Amino acid sequence: MVWLLSVFAFTILMGIPVIFVLGISALAYFVLTGQPQYLLVIPQRMFAGVDQFILLAIPLFVLAGALMDTGGLTRRLLEFANAFVGRFRGGTSLTAIWGSFLFSGISGSAAADAAAMGSVLIPDMKKQGYDVNYAAALIAVASLMDPLIPPSITMIIYGALSGTSIAKLFIGGIVPGILLALSLTAYAVFIAHKRGYPRLAPPSLAQIGRLTLTALPVLFLPVLIVVGIRGGAFTATEAAAIAAIYALVVAAFWYRVLTWAHLRHALIATAVISSAIYLLIAMANIAAFVFALERLPQNIVAGIQHLTDNRVLIILMVNLALLVLGMFLDVAGVLILTVPALVGIGAAIGMDPVHLGVMVTFNTIIGFVHPPLGLCLFIVSGVAKSPIEKVTMQALPMIGIALALLMLIAFVPELVLFLPNLLVK
Numbered sequence: 001m002v003w004l005l006s007v008f009a010f011t012i013l014m015g016i017p018v019i020f021v022l023g024i025s026a027l028a029y030f031v032l033t034g035q036p037q038y039l040l041v042i043p044q045r046m047f048a049g050v051d052q053f054i055l056l057a058i059p060l061f062v063l064a065g066a067l068m069d070t071g072g073l074t075r076r077l078l079e080f081a082n083a084f085v086g087r088f089r090g091g092t093s094l095t096a097i098w099g100s101f102l103f104s105g106i107s108g109s110a111a112a113d114a115a116a117m118g119s120v121l122i123p124d125m126k127k128q129g130y131d132v133n134y135a136a137a138l139i140a141v142a143s144l145m146d147p148l149i150p151p152s153i154t155m156i157i158y159g160a161l162s163g164t165s166i167a168k169l170f171i172g173g174i175v176p177g178i179l180l181a182l183s184l185t186a187y188a189v190f191i192a193h194k195r196g197y198p199r200l201a202p203p204s205l206a207q208i209g210r211l212t213l214t215a216l217p218v219l220f221l222p223v224l225i226v227v228g229i230r231g232g233a234f235t236a237t238e239a240a241a242i243a244a245i246y247a248l249v250v251a252a253f254w255y256r257v258l259t260w261a262h263l264r265h266a267l268i269a270t271a272v273i274s275s276a277i278y279l280l281i282a283m284a285n286i287a288a289f290v291f292a293l294e295r296l297p298q299n300i301v302a303g304i305q306h307l308t309d310n311r312v313l314i315i316l317m318v319n320l321a322l323l324v325l326g327m328f329l330d331v332a333g334v335l336i337l338t339v340p341a342l343v344g345i346g347a348a349i350g351m352d353p354v355h356l357g358v359m360v361t362f363n364t365i366i367g368f369v370h371p372p373l374g375l376c377l378f379i380v381s382g383v384a385k386s387p388i389e390k391v392t393m394q395a396l397p398m399i400g401i402a403l404a405l406l407m408l409i410a411f412v413p414e415l416v417l418f419l420p421n422l423l424v425k
Contacts, residue, residue: 027042084098086203088192096117110368138188161288284335351413
């Protein structure tokens, strides 16, 4: 195990992408420990890792999001959100939060959310007198709702790695997603009154009706997914196929904005994103094989239980470890390295698998907005053309809100389990 960790640490410090770090570490482990016979197993383990029916949902949900994002969809959703919250003090900041909430039901990616919302809203907020660093930080933290609201690519990866029900994970993330939106709304209202940010003129009833009609097909997509899974009409994977077909029909025949160029762009983007995710999962299966040989998950569980049998302390230790890992690795890397051990820890302390999954998912996505990686912070800083240090300072109170919600999720499991237990049999 020493060889594995040494090679892993060395390659990470060299700046090699985590996908290749996993493969290089496994190869080095087999060679340096005198087990070259296992090199023959690597291709089989890689194929077995991606040969799962549930993983078909990933490219299909990515394709659905890419198709729905054609023809100015982001602007339509923001105009719809603005019709209801723009009239309040700091209305555009509230539009950023609830627009992100609505966009979450389409893209399944926090980075995509931050890029789309930031490119549209940051220039508008700057013109209205908002602090551009605050605007960028708000959009970055609001993007954390994306992996919580179905469909969530992060939850699909977690479910595939852990064997947890994707349908229950999807539905379990809804309440935490709403709570994050409400918490950020309260903070944005406080800041708006403190700094005197403007409110926008309320639209007429006719405008509200027109905007609602325009946005309705988009808003129906996450409802279709949840209701279809709940009603037993289709599985999570079949829901992804339905979502892709629905997005194609809506973009082509309702909005009439889908051209061959748009379709080509959507298919290429889907192939690129899905290929990266599949390669990560394939490499993760090699890492899982090495962990199994070394009995790493069992040893970690035994080590934690040796330190303490206090359930509260164990949950705190798990969350702290995940937050630290999130400072240096991306979400997929954290999940790949920790899920085998986390499943064992959760079983040892009697934690519901869905509750554990939603907690871990939310914890790891917080890494999108805290340094030094903070992918969403880098994205919005680039859009705002502002130093990331200044954006990070404005984001700190909102990161604190996210961490407080994480603790609430960790120690009040009913927030996560209420809807899955009610809706999914």
